[in-house]
Amino acid sequence: MESPEGDRIKASSSSTSASSPAVQDSPFFNYLSNLSPIQSVKAARYAQRFFESRFPTPPPVFRSPHVDLQRETSFLKSNDVDAGGSDVYGYHSNQVNNKLIACLQKEVQPSSPSACVDEYLTDPVEVEDSKISADLRVQPTNNVGQLLRCGFTGPRENIQKVNDANNGNPEDCVLMLPEQSRVNMPSSLNLVETADYQAESSTLPVSGAENPEQHVTQIVKLQNAGIQHNEQDGSCQLLPESLQSVEAYQDCSDSSRPVSKGSFKEATLYQRGIRRHLQFEAPVVCKSITTHKSHSSHNVIQEVDNSKVPASHTGLESLIFSDVDPGEVSNGRESISYSPTIASWTSFSSSEFVGSNQHSRSLAISGPIPSDSGLHLKSIGRSGPMDSDLIPRLKLSGYMSSKDHGRRDCLAKDSNRSLFSPEAGETHAHVDNYQQDNQTIVETGSAASQCNESMKSLCDSLHMTPSKQGVSSECRILISRNTERVEELNQVSPKTKRQAINAGEGDGCKRCNCRRSKCLKLYCECFAAGVFCVDSCACKDCFNKPEYEDTVLDLRQQIESRDPLAFAPKIVKHATNSPANIVEDGNWTTPASARHKRGCNCKKSKCLKKYCECYQANVGCSDGCRCEDCSNSFGKKADSVYRRVQRWENPSADGTKSGTLKQFSPRWEDLPDISHFTPLSLPYPKVLASSASPISDYQEVPHAQLHQGSTLKSSSGHRHWHSSMSFMPHLCESSAGHGCSSDSAFHDLLKDDDMPETLKETSTPTKTIKVSSPNQKRVSPPQSRSQELRSSSSPGLRSGRKFILQAMPSFPPLTPYMKSKNDTGRSDLKGEASDH
DNA sequence: GAGTTTGAAACT
DNA sequence: CAGTTTCAAACTC
Numbered sequence: 001m002e003s004p005e006g007d008r009i010k011a012s013s014s015s016t017s018a019s020s021p022a023v024q025d026s027p028f029f030n031y032l033s034n035l036s037p038i039q040s041v042k043a044a045r046y047a048q049r050f051f052e053s054r055f056p057t058p059p060p061v062f063r064s065p066h067v068d069l070q071r072e073t074s075f076l077k078s079n080d081v082d083a084g085g086s087d088v089y090g091y092h093s094n095q096v097n098n099k100l101i102a103c104l105q106k107e108v109q110p111s112s113p114s115a116c117v118d119e120y121l122t123d124p125v126e127v128e129d130s131k132i133s134a135d136l137r138v139q140p141t142n143n144v145g146q147l148l149r150c151g152f153t154g155p156r157e158n159i160q161k162v163n164d165a166n167n168g169n170p171e172d173c174v175l176m177l178p179e180q181s182r183v184n185m186p187s188s189l190n191l192v193e194t195a196d197y198q199a200e201s202s203t204l205p206v207s208g209a210e211n212p213e214q215h216v217t218q219i220v221k222l223q224n225a226g227i228q229h230n231e232q233d234g235s236c237q238l239l240p241e242s243l244q245s246v247e248a249y250q251d252c253s254d255s256s257r258p259v260s261k262g263s264f265k266e267a268t269l270y271q272r273g274i275r276r277h278l279q280f281e282a283p284v285v286c287k288s289i290t291t292h293k294s295h296s297s298h299n300v301i302q303e304v305d306n307s308k309v310p311a312s313h314t315g316l317e318s319l320i321f322s323d324v325d326p327g328e329v330s331n332g333r334e335s336i337s338y339s340p341t342i343a344s345w346t347s348f349s350s351s352e353f354v355g356s357n358q359h360s361r362s363l364a365i366s367g368p369i370p371s372d373s374g375l376h377l378k379s380i381g382r383s384g385p386m387d388s389d390l391i392p393r394l395k396l397s398g399y400m401s402s403k404d405h406g407r408r409d410c411l412a413k414d415s416n417r418s419l420f421s422p423e424a425g426e427t428h429a430h431v432d433n434y435q436q437d438n439q440t441i442v443e444t445g446s447a448a449s450q451c452n453e454s455m456k457s458l459c460d461s462l463h464m465t466p467s468k469q470g471v472s473s474e475c476r477i478l479i480s481r482n483t484e485r486v487e488e489l490n491q492v493s494p495k496t497k498r499q500a501i502n503a504g505e506g507d508g509c510k511r512c513n514c515r516r517s518k519c520l521k522l523y524c525e526c527f528a529a530g531v532f533c534v535d536s537c538a539c540k541d542c543f544n545k546p547e548y549e550d551t552v553l554d555l556r557q558q559i560e561s562r563d564p565l566a567f568a569p570k571i572v573k574h575a576t577n578s579p580a581n582i583v584e585d586g587n588w589t590t591p592a593s594a595r596h597k598r599g600c601n602c603k604k605s606k607c608l609k610k611y612c613e614c615y616q617a618n619v620g621c622s623d624g625c626r627c628e629d630c631s632n633s634f635g636k637k638a639d640s641v642y643r644r645v646q647r648w649e650n651p652s653a654d655g656t657k658s659g660t661l662k663q664f665s666p667r668w669e670d671l672p673d674i675s676h677f678t679p680l681s682l683p684y685p686k687v688l689a690s691s692a693s694p695i696s697d698y699q700e701v702p703h704a705q706l707h708q709g710s711t712l713k714s715s716s717g718h719r720h721w722h723s724s725m726s727f728m729p730h731l732c733e734s735s736a737g738h739g740c741s742s743d744s745a746f747h748d749l750l751k752d753d754d755m756p757e758t759l760k761e762t763s764t765p766t767k768t769i770k771v772s773s774p775n776q777k778r779v780s781p782p783q784s785r786s787q788e789l790r791s792s793s794s795p796g797l798r799s800g801r802k803f804i805l806q807a808m809p810s811f812p813p814l815t816p817y818m819k820s821k822n823d824t825g826r827s828d829l830k831g832e833a834s835d836h
Numbered sequence: 837g838a839g840t841t842t843g844a845a846a847c848t
Numbered sequence: 849c850a851g852t853t854t855c856a857a858a859c860t861c
Contacts, residue, residue, distance in 0.1 A: 514856065522845055523855050559845095566845095601843065610858055611842045 511537045512544075519544035520555045522566060527552070530567050599625030599637075607632035 512533055517523045519533050519542040526533045526544050532552070533544040544552055559566045599622060605611040607621050607630045614621045620635015621627055630637040 512856080517845095517855065521855080523857090525857080528845095562846095603843080605842065605858095609842080611844090613844080616858090 512539045512542075513537070514539040514542065516540075518542060520552065522559065527556075528567065530556075599623075600627045601625070602627040602630070606630065607637070 512519055512524045512526045514524045514537075517527075519527050519537070519539045522528045524533070524539065524544060526537060526539075532546055532549075533539050533542045556567065600607060600612045600614045602612045602625075605615075607615050607625070607627050610616040612621075612627065612632065614625060614627075615632050615634065618634055621630045621632045621637030622635075623637065625637045627637055
């Protein structure tokens with residue numbers, strides 16, 4: 001890892017390539033590819049998991065440990081290479097311009113694009129070569145400055161070209177992209193890139209249009225053997241990182257973050273941290289991906305073929321599609337139920353997304369990712385069901401960590417991809433958010449136009465609701481990478497740093513000031529957020545650094561072993577205000593358990609100060625909170641449904657929330673959650689909550705609760721968890737103003753419907769979901785919940801669940817995190833940390 | 837900038 | 849599980 005690039009990259013690439021072919025050729029993959037839809041799904045997922053496992057140790061820090069376990073155990077060797085690949089990150093950070101990214105492909109394929117493509121898909125060795133060439137490609141770049149800026153060598157050239165193209169001749173870029181997209185691009189990636197590029201250039205040639213068939217074919221291949229694809233080239237993997245970096249960069253959007261080539265090592269370390277962090281959040285992407293999956297592959301393909309879809313569309317679709325991964329395709333259920341999504345999605349991409357890209361390219365990219373998104377990601381990731389599918393997506397989004405190593409190679413070769421991928425990833429992430437809305441809409445059956453609104457609302461929500469963890473993590477990535485450099489440039493004093501950080505916190509970036517915890521405890525915001533401390537942090541004796549990654553991971557594991565949700569977002573926008581929030585809560589942000597993991601426990605601040613986590617997160621207090629005399633301006637806990645109900649039933653009792661509220665059965669306490677449980681939302685939270693059997697739970701719940709009569713209906717019970725869940729929040733939010741938005745409205749609705757009884761009925765499941773004790777200080781593991789849910793689930797659902805379970809990855813936190821790595825040398829730190 | 841307050845995290 | 853201590857952020861002056 002340490003060694004910077006060149007040789008290392010080569011070596012890594014070679015190793016990677018070598019391994020990949022074997023894997024693809026392995027009976028296992030063959031088997032997977034040949035599996036029936038359902039089976040294939042499993043297989044695919046497995047394969048992907050395999051993929052994941054290949055990745056460098058998935059840092060528990062940022063992502064759920066469970067998934068990581070596999071990765072760490074088996075396939076991480078290539079990670080070293082990735083370390084070298086850190087430059088990728090660097091380049092990410094360096095290049096703010098997505099445009100450039102798009103153009104990168106061109107460079108990557110100096111000789112023959114088509115050949116490159118083939119290489120990707122077919123010949124690992126070739127790929128390696130291409131990688132090498134890619135590395136070399138840096139040299140040729142004329143614009144040293146740009147290159148320097150771009151931490152990533154391969155992309156740099158591309159970037160330069162892109163820039164040139166953008167500045168001078170946009171068409172060049174466009175032209176290039178199409179070719180690459182056709183040739184090199186793994187379908188989705190290319191499409192995405194192309195889309196981005198097009199958006200950039202504002203010329204909207206459809207990348208896929210020229211040769212739709214190829215795209216389709218590629219897509220199909222990807223879908224069918226998405227895993228293979230990834231493994232072979234690692235290109236997909238590359239994408240993720242690139243995406244990641246891009247996102248991070250975008251999020252931070254600190255254009256002033258020159259990344260030096262020499263910082264590869266650092267970059268690598270940071271990358272890990274980032275990766276972890278991202279991985280942790282990656283689930284969101286996955287979720288979104290899942291949603292995408294819902295689109296029938298056929299539809300997507302058709303769209304691509306038609307190439308009528310705007311570039312952005314194409315990109316999105318392709319992205320989604322390819323990203324979606326085979327599993328989805330194979331999965332008949334999903335494709336069917338989601339097919340509608342495509343339309344909405346398409347509309348979305350064309351309208352909102354495209355618009356964003358074209359009009360303000362940086363918009364999607366530059367905007368710091370709202371913490372919410374981060375949360376979503378986390379939750380999604382944990383939701384697990386889609387893991388296998390998610391993985392590719394994650395990669396796209398850049399959340400896959402281990403891949404990075406392999407990716408370098410890919411970068412060289414796939415610099416295009418990686419470059420593009422960032423955007424794609426970014427787009428993807430946004431899409432996810434949007435998708436949620438869209439999906440919801442689709443399921444709800446609302447028109448595509450609604451999607452736009454919902455998307456807008458989502459965007460707003462994203463920007464408006466920064467959550468520490470979510471945004472911060474990404475920011476941190478950027479920070480971590482560039483902090484040193486920036487500091488050098490700025491000669492910032494710690495305090496200044498901190499101030500800057502604080503300023504940056506606006507962006508979602510966090511910085512800690514730990515003095516005694518060594519940043520190895522949850523006291524440390526950085527550590528808690530799953531990110532490494534950066535220079536800007538004012539901490540002392542900090543061990544939360546890439547250098548101590550092992551230690552950090554170990555400690556994280558320890559902490560997670562105590563509390564699986566320890567690193568889950570503390571607060572997700574929740575229940576406070578609006579059903580939408582509730583939905584959000586339930587859906588994506590975090591597992592229900594995580595959502596209400598603790599709530600706040602304010603006693604003196606009345607939830608009116610930042611001491612209150614809820615207030616700090618700009619969310620209202622929920623039933624999960626144990627606060628006293630809550631006056632949270634974002635939503636009083638007392639105002640939650642049950643309180644209202646109570647008030648309603650017993651006006652005189654209105655006074656103290658705790659007293660009367662508690663009189664209600666626990667169910668009542670859970671009412672907020674129940675509200676989350678609205679058909680759409682409920683399933684998801686459960687899924688999220690239970691890592692073990694997220695889907696199953698999810699599915700089960702949905703049906704039961706669908707009947708509650710919420711306005712939102714999911715087209716299909718099993719789908720909810722993805723689409724409905726993920727999207728619902730936004731939908732609600734978007735519509736919040738309209739129908740479901742306000743608490744009052746929601747509560748009123750409940751009242752009108754005589755919710756109390758309904759709640760009672762549903763409450764049981766809900767209660768099961770909510771494992772936390774009355775105080776909810778600790779949340780019980782999702783598993784228990786899942787079991788409870790299972791017990792209540794119908795046989796049919798169970799069967800579905802079983803299927804799902806196979807497909808779904810285990811939820812990270814639930815299972816004890818396994819350490820793949822040796823702890824040698826860490827014990828000291830651990831000891832210290834623990835001692836502390 | 838130092839000191840206080842606050843509540844989460846950690847510990848017992 | 850409850851109570852206490854530790855910790856760091858938020859806040860105040």
